[in-house]
Amino acid sequence: MNRFHALISMIFKKGEQGIYRRILRTALFGSFLTFITIGAISLCSMLILQTMLVEKGTALSEEVGSYLESTLEDETRHHLTETTLLKARVVGNIIHVCSLNVEFMAEKMSNIMRTPGDHVSKNLPVANDVKVPSHTPYVYYTPTLIRQGISDKVRQEISYASSIDDDMLQINRYYFDCAIIASKHGYMIRMDMLGGDGGAVLDDEPLRSTYEFKDKYWYRYTEDENKLVFTNPYMASYGKPCISVCAPYYDGEGFAGVVEADIDTDFIYERMKETNDDADEFTFIMGRKGAVLISHQKDGLFAAGDMNVDLRKSNNRELADAVERMVAGETGIATIENAGKTYYLAYAPLPDTGWSIGTIIDKSAIMENADNIEGYTLSAIHDRDRYLQKLILATGVMSAVLFAILLGSILRANVRMAKGIAAPIDSLAKGAREIAHGNLGKKFSIKTGDEIETLANSFNYMTDELALYMENLARTTAQNERIETELAVATSIQAGMLPNGSNPFPERGEFDLAAIMYPAREVGGDFYDFYLLDEHHLVITVADVSDKGVPAALFMVIAKTLLKENLIYSGDHKKLGAVFEKTNDSLEKSNDADMFVTVFTGVLNTDTGEFLYANAGHNPPIIMHGAECRYMEKAASPIMGTIGGLSYKTAKLTLAPGDRLFLYTDGVTEARNMSRDFFGEERFLDTARTKLAANSAEAGIKAVHDAVKDFVGDAVQSDDITMLELIYNGPSNEGKV
Incomplete structure (x- = not known):
């Protein structure tokens, strides 16, 4: 303890400040400050780490919730669509089977009416006179027929028509409530299948003496349409809601009556309900005119009620659009807002009927689970933060104790170190200042036999390397500046080799042309x-060399020059195929770099609109004719520059005034955004359809390029982009578009 006190007194003693005391004092203070700094940095780092973990944890919980919401949303949309398709198949099968039975009985009745002698006459019970049990075919006479009197001819027709009873007994009893043969003469052959012991519907008053089926909606609707029909839901004579499947049958004079079968809407409702996987979802059936026919909801927007309510006219635009697509027979899913809530609506068509089935679920019910998981994650992160705070406090206490222990050891080591390094350090310090001021020729000569000598040698080596590095840096900088200058010149030269693509022929009214690269x-x-080959023939070309950069640019120059010179030299645009063959052979002979080029060249007769073209493996151009926008046929000829002796075919078409051709390279369709998605041929075709119409060629190209840039965003352009648009206006006396 006395030695420690004496050491401290010597270090801080007033008077002459020798190098030894200065080094020792510096070492002491340096050690102390180092520990303080490291401790402060460590503490700050841990506090910053804690803050970052809190922020990241909160963000993570939000991301987890967002991811779960997105995943649940995607899964729900997919599942809801599949469930709706299943419901459409289930309900569609019910209606389809009923339709087959009705059509079969209608055909059978037509056969009976036209050839009664080929069938056995029968006598069925008459509901006007006797009680008829359920599931038994019977005859019913309307009050009008009874007042008019039943002629022998009608009675004979009834006896033959009654032979349909065996077929009525064979129809599906699981969901048909009633099957009817309704004659234009006023009699009815009917079988009621209502279950229980209720018997027939028309053998009791008041229906027995009042029921006139020819006034009923289902009869009049079928007679008017004269084909298989499906009615909207209505309340049947037996007091239950149903839909009717009806078909006309015929005799020798034409329309003879209606075959009808009823399907209980409650039965359809239960079949739809069986496929509901979620208590929060409900299903409805939409009619041809935008009215809800059948629904799980008893009240509300999608409740079945007034058949005159057309939801296509709803003020809710999202709902109206979705119903419009349902009525159009489309399959899909939509998001709609109603009463402050968001719903998913999946829909699919019901075959044969012209109806559509829809399934709706509240989005908030789906997202509730994601919110719960997000809350649990956030709670776990807060628990971790509290543990981290305790860990930081314990670490601080342990660091203070360790610092006190190490400080004594450092003081003893500093005494020995100060004696050995004072002079060499002073020499190195002075020399380092010279080096810092640019004296890279400074050399040290220290012979201590320890790390100080090694440090001095390292300083010597460093100055040599710095001098060499500065020399290399100056040389490299000069080379880079020269390369950048040469590339700038090359860019300018290449731009100058391409013709000006901005309205290059303002004096020509037969066409409008623009291009850009x-x-x-x-x-x-x-x-x-x-x-222009001559006054009446315009040549257009777009091509794409297989590589990029300077090699591709050189190959491009050769290909462009050969193609143009060969076509001009031939003197006949009809030899375009031979020009391609000659150009290909020339490129192949001088193609040491194994490059190739795809080329599309066309020649337009500005008087007739005839367009002769050849395509060497290039992307098919887009052609617009009126409202039609499509791709031309894909290339039938190979690429240029790889194999000599190939033949190239030509084709031609005739452009009408106002037709447009849009040529491009694959840099357009293969442009990628930050998500690595391609712009793609389908998106490109849609863009051309909307952006080119009613624009000049130059404005059309700009609009398409702007659309590509908007799609790509901040992604780096990976391929050259070239576009050329030609608008044919017709002979010059027709004027420009």
């Missing part, structure tokens, strides 16, 4: 070209 690097491998 955006290289992915300073220079590119795409090119376009256009020129």
Whole structure:
């Protein structure tokens, strides 16, 4: 303890400040400050780490919740769509089976009416006179027929028509409440299948003496339509809601009556309910005119009620659009807002009927689980934060104790160190200042036999390396500046080799033309070209070399020059195929880099609109004719530059005034956004359809390029983009578009 006190007194003693005392004092204070700094940094780091973990944890919980919401939403949308399709198949099968039975009985009745002698006459019980049990075919006479009197001819027709009873007994009894043969003469052959012991519907008053079926909606509707029909839900004579499947039958004079079968809407409701996987979802059936026919809801927007309510006219635009698609027979899913809530509506058509089935679920019911998981995650993160705070406090206490122990050891070590390094350190300090001021020729000569000598040698080596590095840096900087200058010149040269694509022929009223090229690097491998062979023939070309950069640009120059010179030299645009063959052979002979080029060249007769073209493996152009926008046929000829001796076919079409051709390279369709999604041929075709119409060629190209840029966003352009649009206006006396 006395030695420690004496050491401290010597260090802080007033008077002459020798190098030894200075080094020792510096070492002491340095050690102390180092520990304080490290401790402060460690503490700050842990506090910052805690804050970051809290922020990241909160963000993580939100991301987990967001991810779960997104996943649950996607799964729910998919599941809801599949469930709705299943419901459509189930309900559609019920109605389809009923339709088959009705059509079969209608055909059978038509056969009986036209050839009664081929059938056995029968006498069925008459509900006007006797009680008839359930599931038994019977005859009913309307009050009008009774007043008019039943002629012998009608009685004979009834006896033959009664032979349909065996077929009525064979129909499906599981969901048909009633099957009816309703004659235009006023009699009815009917079988009621209502279950229990209720018997027939029409053998009791008041229906027995009042029921006139020819006034009923289902009869009049079928007679008017004269085909298989499906009625909207209505209250049947037996007091239950149903839909009717009806078909006309015929005799030798034409319409003879209606075959009808009823399906209980409650039965359809239960079949739809069986496929509901979630208590929060409900199902409804939409009619042809936008009215809800059958629904799980008893009240509300989608409750079945007034058949005159057309939801396509709803003020809720999202709902109206969805109902419009349902009525159109589409399959899909929509998001709608109603009464402050968001719902998913999945829909699918019901075959044969013209109806659509829809399933609705409240979005908040789906997202509740995601919110619960997010809350649990956030709670776990808060528990971790409290543990981290305790850990930081314990670490601080342990660090203080350790610092006190180490400080004594450091003081003893500093005494020995100060004696050995004072002079060499002073020399190194002075020399380092010289080096810092630019004296890279400074050398140290220290012979202590320890790390100080090694440090001095390292300083010597460092100055040599710094001098060499500065020399190399100056040389590299000069080289890079020269390369950048050369690339800038190359870019300017390449741009100058392509014709000006901005309204290049303002004096020509027969057509409007524009073109543009955006290289992915300073220079590119795409090119376009256009020129007049003569007063009446315009040549257009778009091509794409397989590589990018300077090699591709050089190959592009060769290909462009050969193609144009060969076509001009041939003197006949009809030799376009031979020009392609000659150009391909020339490129193949000088193609040491194994590059290739895809080319589309066309020649337009500005008087007739005839367009002769050849396509060497290039993307098919887009052609617009009126409202039609489509891709031309894919290339039937191979690429250029790889194999000599190939043949190239030509084709032609005739452009009408107002028709447009849009040529491009794959840099358009293969442009990618930050999510690595392609712009794609379908999106490109939709863009062309909307952006090119009613625009000039130059404005159309700009609109398409803007659409590509908006899609790509901040993603780096990976390929050259070239576009050329030609609008044919017709002979010059027709004027420009």
